[in-house]
Each structure stands twice: as C-alpha cells, then as structure tokens.
Amino acid sequence: MPIAAPTFPAPLQSTLSLSKLSQFDLTPSIGTEFSKETQISALLSNPVAIRDLSILIAQRGVVFFRDQDLTTEQQKIFIDKLGRESGRPAESSFHIHPLTPTSSELGDEVLKIVPAFGFRDMLEQPSNLPRASGGWHSDITFEPFPSNYAALKLTTIPKVGGDTLWASGYEAYDRLSPALQQFLATLTATHSGEAFKKVKSINIRSPRGHPENAGDDLLAVHPVIRTNPVTGWKSLYVNKAFTKRINELSLDESDHLLSYLFAHINQNHDLQVRFKWKEGSLAVWDNRSTFHTVTNDYGKENREGNRVISIGERPYYDPNSISRREALRDGAGSDLA
Template identity: 40%
Template sequence: MIAKDPEPNSLRYTPMKYSGSLDHLSYVEVTPIIGREYSTAKITDILHAPNAEEQLRDLAVIVSERGVVFFRENQDDLSVDDLKRFTDLVAKLSGRPEENGLHVHPLYRDPGNIPMGNGETDENIYVINSEAAKKLYKTMKGRESTVGKSLEREWHSDGTFEVCPSDFSCLLMEETPSHGGDTLWCSGYEIYDRISPPMRSFLDTLTATCAQPVFKSACTAGNYAVMSPRGSPLNVGDTFAPSHPVVRTNRQTGWKSIFAGAGLHVSRINDVYDYEDNMIREYIMRLITHNHDCVARMHWTKGAAAIWNNSCVWHAATPDTHLVPGAIRTGIRASSIGEQPFLDPASKSRREALGTVDLRPAI
C-alpha cells in the first residue's frame, strides 16, 4: 500500500483490494462479523508458493477486513524463522513503514523470559506461557488485588504501550490442553458501528494514554536494561505511556475502529474529567462484553495458528487451564510494528463504507 498525497475528502492510504489469489483454499467464516478459518491450509505452502507475495498481500487484506484468521491444520512444519518471516511479510506487503520490523519484547533480558520449546530464545518471539507471565509481570500493579476477578482486564491490543504499536500478530500454539485456554477476538469496527452517530463524533475527537509502567518496574527490580529500539526507531526508552486516538483508521481498509478506548493498556482518556474517563472506558468495555456476536472464539488445537490485525480487534485469553489437571499451554508469537495510529478525517465506519445497515441498538 502506498501513501498518497491527500486530496479533499480522500483517504491518506488507498484501501487494499483482494485479488483472488487465495480462492483455492477452503474456509469458513467464523461469524458474519469477524473471523475466518482455513481448515487445511498450511502457512508454509503460502510462503513457498510461486506467487507468494500476491498471496501474502491478499491475506493481509482478508485479515484486515475479517479482523482475525485461523489456520486449523497442524502447522508442524512451520519453523520459528518461518513464523517471523510470515508475520513480517504480511505487514510489509500491506504498507507498513519501511523502517519498521518485528517487535522486540521490552523484557527480553528478564531471567523469567523462558525459552521456546526448542530451548532457544529470540528477541522477536514472545513465548506464551502463563507461569512465565507471572514471573515477568510480578511487579504489575493490581495483580494481587482482593477485588472479585473480572476477565475484562484480559482484553487488549498488542503493543498499545508503544508509540508505534503492533499491526499484525501471529500466534502458533505449540501445546494446548484438550479443553480450556480459548482466545477471543472482538471487532473494533463493529463496536464503533454500534455507537450512536453523535457519540461517535465525540469519540473521534479523543485520545487516550496507554501507560504500562510494569516494563520499567520489572527492569528496575531485575536490574537490567529495557530492550530498545523495539521494531521502530520511535519505540525507544522506558516511558511506555504514549497517547493514541480512541478511534483510529485502519490503513489497509480505510475503516474506523475503536482503538484506545478500553483494554489492559489503556490507563485514561485524555482531557476529560476523571468521572468522564471512567464512564467512557466502562461504556466501551460494556459494548465489548455485552455484544458477543462481535466476538470470534478460537478453541486451540496442537499446531493451530492465528493471525490478526491489532488496529481493528482486541483479543483476550481465557485463563482457565489451571482447572485442567496436567494442562500445558504454550505458544510462540511474532508481532510486526505498524505506523503511529491516526484518525483519517476522510475515513468511514465499516458499515458506512460497505453500505450495510444494522438497525439494532447497542446494548
């Protein structure tokens, strides 16, 4: 995708169009609103196809329109380098800033950052492991709260604590129990469309601070330096408190999505009173949790993979595997770093752009 010179009422980026190169793959749409699942496709076949770049670019279009794509077949031939290359190319071919690359986790140097299943570590790979997370984030405020547990705090968009957050993330599940540990994704496009036009216009004007002080506190407690830069020349230092638009434009589709309005990394809505800040974030979270038709759910199987676009979806893991005796749930994730989030005044909501109408009010 190429950024074009802005014209009156024109989008900053030309929306991507699907060319049909993946039509040979069988799939099902997970819900009418979000998600697609390829039942037998292998990521390595796409990477090694004669028209690999065309297929990867088309996949970027599908992921950006559907929010998340699941690969159900066991991707047992997908190496760590393949996972990194796949994630990197999907993002690069969708118009990511040329100077950006894969994210480097801030706490890569932490002793609690366990190795991958092959015994190795990689600064561009984040290992999904609940026990490791407890060690990495033991300094996170509120982890020992006595308030009744709410899974609302699980919802987040990857890398929102960075000046340039993640665009595409891809997770390969290496081991998973027979039940439990599902991941959910929610469409920020659809949540935006379920808000009244006057309220949408107001939210369009807002930004939010996405502070995540746990990274600095973990480095201080562990006496090691935070990783820097992290996938972009702009992702440096240990402040981890950028401001992002509450509503952003997805560069691949040109559609508006709620972005920094709710979730784990969003610490406050800027320039409003405290009560208004809480009210806005609670309202958006209510829309997420009360509209389950906006959600796609992945029951993981060994070797399955998912790739999603963080600029238009939130995701949340289900922390219930401790209820499954002997449960092991580990995976590896690579994330690309996209542009600084922006709201293009010429962009529209998904339903407006597609000419579709849903007359049901948000609940």
C-alpha cells in the first residue's frame, strides 16, 4: 500500500480581540509590548483573548507586559492556557527542568531563575568570562517534545544591567539565501542537555511534561528548519547552547555550518530585541521561533525570577509552509498587531 503523505495543522487565525488594547512593536521583526493597563490576570477567564494572544506571541516571537499583578500560580494557569488554546498535544503539560530541586517551594513546574552558575566566581578573573554571545538558546530543545511557550517574571532586579535579548528565528531564516534555505530544510540536528549533568544540583525527573520526555539521556533530534504550527511560518531551529551536530554532514562540515548559523543569529542585531526589566514586568515568548540570552553584566547583585514552560508538539518541517516575509507580502499576516 502507498504511504500516506503527512498532514500538518492549518495556521490559526486571530479574531483581533486584542486590537483595542494599547500595544506597540519594539522592532520590525520581533517584540511587542502592551501598556501597563493590560493585566494578564484579567484575561485568564477569556479563552478568545488567550487564543489570540497565543497567535500574537507566535507571530511576534516575544510579548512584554509591565506592572503585572500576576501570581506564580496564575502564571502557570496562563502558560497552560496558551498551550491548550493554540492546540498543543493532549499529552503535553508543564516542563520539569533538570535544575529544579525536588524540595522547591514553588513546585516542580516552576524554575527559579538565579544568577548563572559559576558566573560570580568568574568575576574575580574577568579574562575567564565567556563571550556574551555564547548564551543564546531556545529553551529545552534537548527534549523530544520541547517547549512551545514560556513566561518569565523577575522578582529581584539589579539596579543596572541584567537585560534579556531575544532573536527572531523567522527573520534568521528569511536572511538566508534560497539555496541555503533549501539545503537546510533537508537536514536534522542533534540537541543535547548533557552539560546540565555537570551541575551538582541536577535532579532529572521522568517524564518531563510529555511521556516521551523521559530518561536521563537529555538528547533529541530535530529538523534544522522548523514550521511553527500556529503561524505556518518557517524558522531556523538550531541554537548554540544545545545544538551539537548536524547529522547528515561530516563532523567538520557540521561544525563549520553550525558556527555560521550561530553567528548569523547573534551578530545580526537588527533581528533582535533587548528588554530592560522593571519590577512587575512579564515576558512571554514562543520557543519554536525565537532564541534568547541574558546579559550577565550586573556584577554581584541579585537577579531572580520565576519561569514556567509549556511543552508543545514534536518539531516538524512542513515543505508547504511559507516564510514570515512571504506571509506579510501576501497579506497572510495582516492580523499582526
């Protein structure tokens, strides 16, 4: 019998229910901020608004809210509803990070963000500090079913510094030549979280938000070009922290190509947005189509917060999907706020 062609979900369409809320884009390709009058806590009982917000986040990559009264429990409810309303698999739930201690007062499903491990020790010898560009990543791509949405609310903010940067995977894809785009679409890459095993406080649980996120390997294989099911847009899906090898290439070829793609992401500052945190700020992003990194420039001050991650679908590439630029040119992205 002939093998049936794979079927992929159709992109979601916004009802534009958020258009009356005050908001503005921070850059042309990534980042939208709502005015402080918009409270996520007030939207939790409105499934249409949550669904439209999931679409906006998927389109703009990352969305910011100021002066939020959202509790940690409401943050969990919010990120869970974003995934549910946008069609995540029924088996998917919250991710349990390997660095979340069993005794965490916030529970397994909340990762407490603290200053980078070992960073303060390296401050005594600045020459040992890694390049800031080395921190770019998409969350937990070492899982077979990685993250769709993530939300971070900082509880302790340094007086100066500690900004977070996000980069657009859509724009990173669009900047590549058509020939390279076509070649990358034929490739897969291995992602690894093995580095976490060097941390003394590691506590690997199973499963971690999906039945297939199990075991201690912390390894997964994903397409180099990924289709976001919410938008139907193509995104570059490799990151410096977790992507270790392009499987179809020799080791030398893989290393050189990944080095180029990582530089393509971190050196093109015009596909990035930089967010300056204030007390009560909340950032919500789509891990399928963005990369992010903290700016470790706040010395020995505290920078702490709570992050919640929802698990999405297994990454896939739909050859019939289009790029963000094609969508905007053809009017398919006309509901962008």
